[in-house]
Amino acid sequence: MTVFAALDQGTTSSRALVFDGNGRILGAFQKELRQIYPKPGWVEHNPDEILTGQIEALQTAVRLSGVNISDIAAVGITNQRETTLLWDKNTGECLHNAICWQCRRTAPYVERLVAEGQAETIRQKTGLVPDAYFSGTKLAYLLDTLDVYERAGRGELCFGTVDSFLAWNLVEGRPHVTDATNASRTMLFNINTQQWDDELLNMLSIPKALLPEVVDTAHVIGDLRAEILGRPIPVAALAGDQHAALFGQACFDKGMVKNTYGTGCFMLMNTGGEAVDCRSGLLSTMAWRLAGKPTYALEGSVFVGGAAIQWLRDELGLIQSASETETIAESIRDTGGMYIVPAFTGLGAPYWDMYARGAIVGLTRGSGRAQFVRAALESIAYQSADLFSAMADHCGQQPPRLQADGGASANAFLMQFQADILGIPVVRPKVTETTALGAAMLAAVGAGHMTLEQAKTIVKPDLTFTPQMDEADRASALDGWHRAVERSLKWSVD
């Protein structure tokens, strides 16, 4: 038997899964990752915990799977993106906790870049909207705060995102590498030339000697250190989590789209071999790079997705668990014209209004618990539909279907409503662990055990939700939603 393992180093947990050659899960284990909040808006992770958690997850998942270690043909690594680490090249010791992608501490660095008129250059070269999420300003902050520019310039230090850090620590020979998807989230990598960009590095005074080599997404970077599983195994993929999920949904062709319904929602569309110029707050990013050939994607996110359901549970106390929302929503025919716009922290693409705040409109005397629950679920679908149409407009192409995954995709009402409001089928795959599956598939491809054609056959649909709403109802529902969004815009005066 040939099996593949995936390490999935996420924001809140370190996970590992073992898959057989048909993409079936044989074993899985996860370890929570502690969140460190030194100040409001600041988020860090302890690098040792990332490492030990990940090793423990892998060892346990393999043990639970019952497979022979010699059957594991390759390991793929997927990771929370943009999170930034800096370590000593000689001792391997980290100079600081990992600065998590969510951390807002480098907002002043971004403001400076924007004030200097650099936003357009950044957008053209990296496909990104300048933001503190991305690694570049986090690295500049570390070099400043720790006052280590000279050491960095002498090549004594290594910068890396979580994929780099894991590769350096888990792979024989300590390769200092990152893949093109992770590099594309640093704000230092030119996605058109596929190189670290001198102009971007100069903007943030970052010495090139710090940077990892950028490799293909599916590519053998070396062997997993033998002491981890008892024998060396090729590590054959590195990929940012959303990119791995796009691969794990087999969105290999231009125009294919996946949406991951988690706390927030992440939508990526494969845009083929050319980077699409990004507008309306959508990001242009790498899908992956295989055999030196880049494939690009458009990316957009919904800030509050499944979090709206947590809000119903934790703040409003209307439900006990997320899973009951499906039956509650289906107990009524519609919300009676009520809409919830969960713009708790502003609205992302295509609105990009940081001053928007949540709104509940269209209340009547009949608006009760079921209407609230249904409106909250519908808001996830409406926000995703807005992203979807922004992407479709951008590419001048209507994708034939949407592929769904993530925790909230378990909700059949949400999936059906999404199909209704989009007017195209929504497909949920058998394995909804698409991030880990994608990393395992990439590793199988990278180690030469699978072609893309074979990888495609692994991803099997479980359920297809076909649109049932008629055109007039869809138009009227969307019109109501857009009028509700109007009322939430520019609300906050801070």
Ligand code: ADP
């Ligand atoms: P993340 O990876 O962002 O932590 P998950 O993919 O695990 O998220 O999904 C968890 C989110 O999905 C939570 O916000 C939760 O409220 C929501 N969720 C989970 N199950 C359901 C469900 N059956 N219906 C609606 N929302 C759900």
